[in-house]
Amino acid sequence: MVLPPRIPRPSHDGSAPVRVLTVAGSDSGGGAGIQADLKTMLALGAHGMSVITAVTAQNSLGVQGAWELPAEAVRAQFRSVADDIGVQAVKTGMLATAELVETVAALLADLPAPVVVDPVGVSKHGDPLLATEALDAVRTKLLPTATVATPNLDEVAQLTGVRVESENDQRRAAGALLGHGPRWALIKGGHLPGGEAVDLLTDGTEEHWLRAPRHDNRHTHGTGCTLAAAIATYLAGGYEVPQAVTAAKDYVTGAIAAGFPLGAGIGPVDHGWLREGTD
């Protein structure tokens, strides 16, 4: 297991740690969404902050209910954080509706900080987390704000029409996604079969294949949220994109390996695995 680095925290000289903002939904079960993001940011040494876009009643069996917040509530939370505390990187997750996608994209357009867009479409259980009519706003408004976009295979098919069944398809999907404006595309291969979990990171010029052993562990709730939040944390810490994604991949791979059962269904990854491994 490769131990990923942590962002150095100030030596208690009164300065603040790096500050990372998640703009995502709440997962009452604690395994995905803002809960996964904040746990990831803390585990990697950052101060995590959150703009909640939607509340889900959710557990290891699926999503039992979802309620999006008014756009004004999203704007107000964002302003409270950006105007006083400051934001060094942002990760977006569940945005639920076209109106919230457009609201968040407008807020991000003026923010001079790296943005990781995890275009959350459906949960691992297949529960919808994004209205179908919001897809166009994701393509035309949200993806152009992204430093890195991190779709899984279902999400990249929804956004580009490219069905990924092989590593070559990952290249095609990345090219199609880059056409919508993100600087980098990370096409996650977690849902592909095989002994490795293989992701493709590319900006259309550089190509990085990130490979890790596939852990045959059914407790993988929140893997995409965790990866995207880790990438944003490393970007806030000054890493270049390829290095941030490589370190984030190591972090999520360890979290999956340490995943644990919870409830009667799919359990979460273990965001605290680094503490267990290195204290």
Ligand SMILES: Nc1ncnc2c1ncn2[C@@H]1O[C@H](COP(=O)(O)OP(=O)(O)OP(=O)(O)O)[C@@H](O)[C@H]1O
């Ligand atoms: N069983 C596994 N073993 C090792 N790595 C995995 C496994 N499943 C997924 N991954 C890795 O975890 C990261 C997240 O990919 P995944 O395809 O699960 O995203 P996702 O479906 O968006 O996650 P979620 O929807 O649960 O948030 C990727 O780096 C992927 O390669």
Ligand SMILES: Cc1ncc(COP(=O)(O)O)c(N)n1
């Ligand atoms: C609030 C929220 N955001 C994102 C996900 C995706 O996570 P997964 O695909 O593991 O269910 C989720 N289930 N809930």
